Amino acid sequence: MQAQAVLKEKFGYDHFREGQADVIESLLAGTNVLAIMPTGGGKSLCYQIPALMLPGLTLVVSPLISLMKDQVDALNENGIPATFINSTLTQGEVQERFNQAARGEVKLLYVSPERLDSDYFLADLAELTIDLIAVDEAHCISQWGHDFRPSYLRLTDTIKSMRQQPTIVALTATATSQVADDIMLRLGIQHEVKTGFSRENLAFQVVKNQNSDRYLIDYLKVNKQKSGIIYASTRKEVERLTKLIEKAKLAVTMYHGGLNEMVRRQNQEDFLYDRKPIMVATNAFGMGIDKSNVRFVVHAQIPGSLEAYYQEAGRAGRDGLPSEAILLFKVNDVQIQHFFIDQSEMDDENKQREYAKLQEMTQYANTQQCLQQYIVNYFDDDCEKCGRCSNCLDTRESQDITIDVQKVLSCIKRMDERFGKVMVAQVLTGSKNQKIMQFRFDELPTYGLMRGDSQKEVSGLIDYLVASGYLRASGGQYPVLQITLAGVKVLKGQEKVSRKMAAKVQKTLPEDNELFERLRELRRDLAEEQGVPPFVIFSDKTLYSMCEIMPTSLTEMLDVKGVGENKLEKYGELFLDILVAE
The missing domain is CATH 1.10.10.10 (Winged helix-like DNA-binding domain superfamily/Winged helix DNA-binding domain)
Known part of the structure; x- marks a missing residue:
């Protein structure tokens, strides 16, 4: 079956996005690929479609344990057999999932890089016929990257030790030229597909020289009902901001490493299921979040590097709809990041590298240049002025x-x-x-x-x-x-x-109409029933597409972006009832 036909039948899209077809064709021809695409640029499809077309198994190495379940749920919703193996499972469950893979009952198997440190695990893996290995968040393999993980280094040895040499695809949204070269060298990759770092649907803002608490509360009140993440650097600040937002009578939850596992999981679920649309968190949160309808990411304190900032800000608008990334800049917060570097166990060379990255982040907060352009330039790329960031639109006197x-x-x-x-x-x-x-x-x-x-x-x-x-x-x-x-x-x-003059908060995110709200309510009920996050059923973009196309039959429903045959069968009638009643 052609890749385009799989895209339509399983995922409900007519066309590939930029770069996707190139990656898929190269992988099917047995060429190793590095794919550098912005967050929300459709990296997952680059290996999910070949996985369905190749006879053997696709192994996905992902550092994000909480993301694995969401991705597997989303694939199963689309009628694609997938499973994961990580530390949340018992030994019996792990063995059963290996048996499923050995019997050819699953097409994709998600694992964490730490699993590859176990010789027992590698011995079991050697029994499987693996055609493709997808290395997600591939910047973690490079010590030049912002989130280097030693467990990723074992990957090279693991791949070399396999019976047959699988094709490799490495994927990342944040890699400078130096990091990209390092990834390609370590994984023996010949072909790079880079679609640019620019996020067309994101509006970047830097807010400074004003009361940031007041600005934050005003912003949240103006954007009620919208879902967003607020990042802070310390647990203490996460708790303070959560109390501040609760006092303003807004539905909020929080996430940091000091909370016990059960509370963290409950808070994460409340956010994912749209029960509490605002999440205040340290950077421990978000790497595993595939929630596509995050409309804003606010950094209440400056992060340590532009890579970390872009990665975290990029969690807004993964579905391609207009979203915002706001940095509330206060000079004092730079000292907190300085303190983190001072206290770290890094050697002097690495500390100097981190200080330089923090300096670059501070310059971003103070630049008069287009903010999107500044970020893209940092990643050795170029773009036109975005025309939508706070610098491009600055008309303050x-x-x-x-x-x-x-x-x-x-x-x-x-x-x-x-x-x-x-x-x-x-x-x-x-x-x-x-x-x-x-x-x-x-x-x-x-x-x-x-x-x-x-x-x-x-x-x-x-x-x-x-x-x-x-x-x-x-x-x-x-x-x-x-x-x-x-x-x-x-x-x-x-x-x-x-x-x-200080900027006043203005409503810039689009309003949702009543029909969209009714569809969203149905989606939420179905999600609660099935124990999956709402976006796993349909993304906001798909719901907006339904409102636009207004299908009157199941056949017309297939014209809606994001409605594949499996989801049409499961949910088509339910959503159609609301649309036809309009």
């Missing part, structure tokens, strides 16, 4: 703040450039704090010069001056403020400083 800046710089100078942001803000706002009296800072001419502003507002202005290069904050746990050459020019009146 600039305000001359030179006099306030001179007040701040003058105060720092009079405090001998020996103190940090908090102390400077307290002096400027006229605080009667014991320490200020002790140092006799209340006698300075700059004491109380900015009494009309809150300490938080003055601290925000100081952050802006650090980000803009007028001040330098020394490293360490308590950074000390020093005036740069650019700051000296402002102090002397040789240069003016302006600042964009």
